[in-house]
Amino acid sequence: MVLDAGMIAIGAGIAVGLCGIGAGMGEQAIGAAAVGAMAEDEKFFGKGLLMTVIPESIAIFGLVVALILLFVFNA
Amino acid sequence: MGTSHTVKYAYIVARVRAMKGKLIPKDMFPKFINMEIPEITRFIGESEYKKDVDELGKKYKGTDLFEHALNQNLALTYRKLMEVSQDEANYLITEYLRYWDIWNIKTIIRGKFSGASEEEILEDVVSAGQLRYRDLTEFIKIQTVEGVIAALAKTPYYPALVGYKGVLADIENSLDKLYYSGLVEAGIASKDKYFSKFLRTEIDLKNLKTLFRMKRAGLEREEIQKLLIPGGMELKASDLSRLSSLPFPEFVRALEEFSYWEAIRDISNDMNSLTNIETRLDKYGILYACRISYYYPLSILPVLDYIVSKKIEVDNLRMIVRGKETKLSEDTIKSHLVM
Numbered sequence: 001m002v003l004d005a006g007m008i009a010i011g012a013g014i015a016v017g018l019c020g021i022g023a024g025m026g027e028q029a030i031g032a033a034a035v036g037a038m039a040e041d042e043k044f045f046g047k048g049l050l051m052t053v054i055p056e057s058i059a060i061f062g063l064v065v066a067l068i069l070l071f072v073f074n075a
Numbered sequence: 076m077g078t079s080h081t082v083k084y085a086y087i088v089a090r091v092r093a094m095k096g097k098l099i100p101k102d103m104f105p106k107f108i109n110m111e112i113p114e115i116t117r118f119i120g121e122s123e124y125k126k127d128v129d130e131l132g133k134k135y136k137g138t139d140l141f142e143h144a145l146n147q148n149l150a151l152t153y154r155k156l157m158e159v160s161q162d163e164a165n166y167l168i169t170e171y172l173r174y175w176d177i178w179n180i181k182t183i184i185r186g187k188f189s190g191a192s193e194e195e196i197l198e199d200v201v202s203a204g205q206l207r208y209r210d211l212t213e214f215i216k217i218q219t220v221e222g223v224i225a226a227l228a229k230t231p232y233y234p235a236l237v238g239y240k241g242v243l244a245d246i247e248n249s250l251d252k253l254y255y256s257g258l259v260e261a262g263i264a265s266k267d268k269y270f271s272k273f274l275r276t277e278i279d280l281k282n283l284k285t286l287f288r289m290k291r292a293g294l295e296r297e298e299i300q301k302l303l304i305p306g307g308m309e310l311k312a313s314d315l316s317r318l319s320s321l322p323f324p325e326f327v328r329a330l331e332e333f334s335y336w337e338a339i340r341d342i343s344n345d346m347n348s349l350t351n352i353e354t355r356l357d358k359y360g361i362l363y364a365c366r367i368s369y370y371y372p373l374s375i376l377p378v379l380d381y382i383v384s385k386k387i388e389v390d391n392l393r394m395i396v397r398g399k400e401t402k403l404s405e406d407t408i409k410s411h412l413v414m
Contacts, residue, residue: 029373032082033089039159040093 008073012066019062026055080163084373087160091381094152097123098388101414107395108405115396116141124148139198141396145389146201150175152385153203156378163265167375169205170261171382176204177254179211180223180232181247187220188243206230231257248302251281255304269374273364275308280360282310283335286318286326287352296320309333335359350411357413361387387413 034048099122107115119141120128127144135143153175156168179200186196196215202208217223224236235249255278262271282303289299299319305312310333318326327346330336338359342351361383368380391412398408 029081029085033085036086036089037093040090041096044093 008069012069015065015069016059016062019059019065023055023057023059026058027052030055081373083161083164084375087156087164088373088377090159091156091378095377095381095384098384099392104391104395104412104414105409107392108399108408112138112141112396112399115392115399119144119392127151138396138400142198142393145393146199149385149389150201150203150208153382156382160378163267164375164378167261167265167267167270168378168382170258171379173204173254173257175201176206176230176232177250179204179206180227180236180250183211183214183223184220184246185243186215187218187223252304255281255306259306267375269367269371269376270379272308273367273376273379275306276363277360278304279307279310279335280356282307282315283330283356284353286315287349289319290323290326291349309335348410354411354413357387361413 031052034044034052037044038048107118110118116128116137124144127148128140131140131143131147134140153172157165157172160168179202182199183196185191186199193215197212200208200211200215202211214223214226217226220239224233224239227233227236232250232253235253236246238249239246255274258274259271262274285302286299289302296316296319300316303315303319305315307315310318314333318329321329323346327343330339335356338355339346339352342348342355346352364376364380364383368376370376391414394411395408398411
């Protein structure tokens, strides 16, 4: 039982961790592009910010998977 | 394409895309033709050239102000590209912008050769390459062509100048060849296939312009061959050799087998005006740069597209103002514009 709980916790950690790395890699290029466009024209701030946070959805998917693991499978 | 490569290009590409968005829209140029010079200067003074016009307004007036403001803006814009880019992009931009070093050296030497004043030479200098403005002003102060060449001894351009024997065309041709061979090497060193593709097309267009000019002037094959630059995309050495040996009508017909024919197809029945041909080839070049920059968005191509577009903008503005100053007809000015 303790082993199962441990495995679920590791699975949840991997889900959040890998999704976070993936989101970071996506945001890296988009963030650089947003900063480049904003450096020329401040009007791109809104669009740049919006585009930069789009890969954050991947991190949220990871978090949801982790929560399902922890609260549904652990119950 | 690695992540860091993508990130570096993402930054510079987004930046040049934003800069390209600030260029004067194409539909403004026909309107400029209908304006008077003070109106155009006022319009330019309220655009991206404002800082340059304000800064130089105390020193110059009228078309001189216009000319200097355009040149300064072009130089500062290109310098900015060198400053905000990194690694491979910076290397390729720097190498590509050596064009302006070649331009400046040619301008100074031509000026000295023809006895132009220092002010007249300075008007055409664009310090967008590796040679700084203060170096160029020092070169301009030298009285003779030989003196200018000696002063350039520590620059990478000296090998092309050292054989000067009183014929300007020879060293100008050597400078062009030196520039393009350097660029081809830069493309090979960086392993950037997109840069090489763009460059080789540019070499083809340059060779085509040379061929048209030399054919019109009635030069012999051997003389034309000396002026052509190797390394083109479609026009290989064998094609260049064949084209340079053909009489003008056959030469024009032989171009049908190359994609560049599309650029000049509509004027194939009237090849009398070299200006028309060169304007169309320039237009092909700018459209090609724009098109391939969208095919490969995270590469050096959008930056090169911007560099070409900015130069065309400045050339068009200069053409309109100089044309109006010399009272050229609207149709003549329009035929010289690349839009």
